Amino acid sequence: MKISTLFYTFRQGFKNIWRNKWFSLASVATIAACLFLFGLFFAIVANFSHIVKTAEEGVSIAVFFHDDNDLCEKQGHEHVEGEVPSSQRIEEIGKMIAARSEVSEVKFISDDEAWATFGPNYLGEDYDLGYLENPLKGMNSYEVFLSDVSMQGTLVHWLESIPEVRKINYSEVTASTLSGVNLLIAYISIGIIVVLLAVSVFLISNTVTIGISVRKEEINIMKYIGATDFFVRSPFVLEGIIIGLIGAAIPLAVIYKLYLYAMEFLTEKFTVLSNFLNFLPVEEVFHYLLPISLILGVGIGFLGSFTTVRKHLHV
Amino acid sequence: MSKRKEMQIKKRQEMVEKNGIIYLDNVSKSYSTGSPALNGVTVSIMPGEFVFIVGDSGSGKSTMIRLLLRELTATSGHVYVMGNDLAKLRHGKIPKFRRNLGVVFQDFRLLNDRNVYENVAFAQRIIEKSAKDIRKNVPTILATVGLAGKYKAKTTELSGGEKQRVALARALVNRPSILLADEPTGNLDPKNSWDIMHLLEEINEAGTTVVVVTHNREIVNAMHKRVITMKKGVVVSDQQEGGYIDED
Numbered sequence: 001m002k003i004s005t006l007f008y009t010f011r012q013g014f015k016n017i018w019r020n021k022w023f024s025l026a027s028v029a030t031i032a033a034c035l036f037l038f039g040l041f042f043a044i045v046a047n048f049s050h051i052v053k054t055a056e057e058g059v060s061i062a063v064f065f066h067d068d069n070d071l072c073e074k075q076g077h078e079h080v081e082g083e084v085p086s087s088q089r090i091e092e093i094g095k096m097i098a099a100r101s102e103v104s105e106v107k108f109i110s111d112d113e114a115w116a117t118f119g120p121n122y123l124g125e126d127y128d129l130g131y132l133e134n135p136l137k138g139m140n141s142y143e144v145f146l147s148d149v150s151m152q153g154t155l156v157h158w159l160e161s162i163p164e165v166r167k168i169n170y171s172e173v174t175a176s177t178l179s180g181v182n183l184l185i186a187y188i189s190i191g192i193i194v195v196l197l198a199v200s201v202f203l204i205s206n207t208v209t210i211g212i213s214v215r216k217e218e219i220n221i222m223k224y225i226g227a228t229d230f231f232v233r234s235p236f237v238l239e240g241i242i243i244g245l246i247g248a249a250i251p252l253a254v255i256y257k258l259y260l261y262a263m264e265f266l267t268e269k270f271t272v273l274s275n276f277l278n279f280l281p282v283e284e285v286f287h288y289l290l291p292i293s294l295i296l297g298v299g300i301g302f303l304g305s306f307t308t309v310r311k312h313l314h315v
Numbered sequence: 316m317s318k319r320k321e322m323q324i325k326k327r328q329e330m331v332e333k334n335g336i337i338y339l340d341n342v343s344k345s346y347s348t349g350s351p352a353l354n355g356v357t358v359s360i361m362p363g364e365f366v367f368i369v370g371d372s373g374s375g376k377s378t379m380i381r382l383l384l385r386e387l388t389a390t391s392g393h394v395y396v397m398g399n400d401l402a403k404l405r406h407g408k409i410p411k412f413r414r415n416l417g418v419v420f421q422d423f424r425l426l427n428d429r430n431v432y433e434n435v436a437f438a439q440r441i442i443e444k445s446a447k448d449i450r451k452n453v454p455t456i457l458a459t460v461g462l463a464g465k466y467k468a469k470t471t472e473l474s475g476g477e478k479q480r481v482a483l484a485r486a487l488v489n490r491p492s493i494l495l496a497d498e499p500t501g502n503l504d505p506k507n508s509w510d511i512m513h514l515l516e517e518i519n520e521a522g523t524t525v526v527v528v529t530h531n532r533e534i535v536n537a538m539h540k541r542v543i544t545m546k547k548g549v550v551v552s553d554q555q556e557g558g559y560i561d562e563d
Binding site: 002004005008019217218220221222223224225226227228229231314315 | 384386407410411412413414418424426428437438440441442443445446485489
């Protein structure tokens with residue numbers, strides 16, 4: 001392709017937008033409306049996911065080991081038969097737990113640390129009055145955090161098979177609720193995104209089809225004179241890409257402003273919520289939304305014009 | 316140039332010398348519904364000829380033009396234009412083939428969002444002529460059709476006769492071997508019709524083969540050119556220096 005032809009294509013692409021300004025405006029508005037809905041939904045889902053993920057990260061399993069009989073009696077809990085692990089073995093088990101794929105973090109809680117946390121929480125500031133030694137002595141444990149809360153059952157099952165493990169504290173309800181919510185969000189978002197995209201493609205291709213059908217005559221003339229498909233199609237495709245780009249940029253700008261405003265509003269007006277609702281910063285939402293929207297806008301513009309022009313090229 | 320290409324060109328030249336620049340060999344064209352639009356038509360047009368194709372509506376004239384433009388393909392038989400068997404012409408080769416054909420329609424088919432100059436220049440742009448060549452060729456051809464002073468005018472501001480001149484200029488600017496005119500005077504008054512026909516005659520005298528599909532009895536009878544008359548998809552008469560035959 002000659003450079004003059006390339007410039008001609010660019011000039012024609014821009015001129016076409018201006019010449020057919022009402023069609024261009026309708027196309028931009030349709031793309032913008034569809035991508036606005038998509039963006040809005042994406043931002044909401046991203047925040048829901050983030051909130052659930054944060055909650056998931058807080059879910060932990062406590063793993064306790066067998067201690068000797070004397071200690072059990074002193075501490076007043078029932079002794080369970082099993083191997084009493086050495087500190088070396090406890091360390092080894094810790095490494096084994098950490099190596100599991102469903103585990104994100106393992107924290108060793110020594111008996112002293114446990115008493116220092118438990119005492120003030122349940123007995124007040126003077127918790128150690130009346131105790132000559134740590135009543136939780138020998139109750140070393142691991143606090144295990146999961147990378148995927150739905151795998152809690154698998155991990156618990158595995159932990160139970162370790163002979164030195166006496167007791168595992170975990171909440172089945174929390175884990176199943178969280179993984180259920182997660183799954184629900186995934187299904188709903190996939191469903192809504194598919195519907196939104198289908199509606200967008202339908203609306204946009206209709207707008208583009210109407211716009212280009214009006215110019216069917218122009219395409220026919222070009223073909224009769226001997227223009228190649230590429231020569232005829234290029235300005236239309238360029239026009240589609242520009243319209244798609246503008247159609248994506250407008251809702252992105254609106255959503256950006258709206259998101260900032262909504263965050264400010266919710267944090268100011270609902271301070272109670274802000275304690276447990278951790279919203280995603282706008283940059284993080286746009287880290288994905290920006291490229292997705294631009295690709296969708298440009299892609300829809302490109303494909304819409306490309307396929308619609310193709311219908312008229314067989315002259 | 317490769318030996319294969321040289322052979323192809325030689326073969327096409329031999330075909331043109333033997334059968335004409337346009338050769339329809341027992342061509343039939345049927346659409347999915349109704350009787351055939353063309354039925355066993357054999358016509359040969361030699362380079363440099365001026366030919367009228369006449370006939371009533373539905374006689375197959377427009378189908379013939381569409382076959383020559385390779386907009387349609389024949390149901391049976393062969394259509395040769397400039398030695399090319401159009402049935403064997405691939406979709407990607409059609410644009411290059413059409414650049415050797417000038418075409419003019421009854422409804423002008425101009426790009427109405429562009430001015431006179433741009434309409435004619437467009438035909439040069441698609442064959443990737445340089446800007447310098449376009450600046451030289453377009454005014455020359457506009458002067459030939461008598462529109463030198465109107466190159467900036469919008470096509471919507473022109474009369475029917477002027478629009479047809481623009482269409483002619485566009486058809487001729489790439490110096491085609493054949494000019495196909497489908498009812499070129501159909502939307503024009505008698506004076507403009509004659510102006511256009513005189514222009515077509517001049518173009519023909521300069522060496523271009525001209526094929527005119529028309530209903531205009533007066534022009535056909537006055538010009539004493541070859542006349543091919545069609546009726547219901549069949550050639551009913553083919554006369555050198557002929558006239559319009561009444562079909563009833």
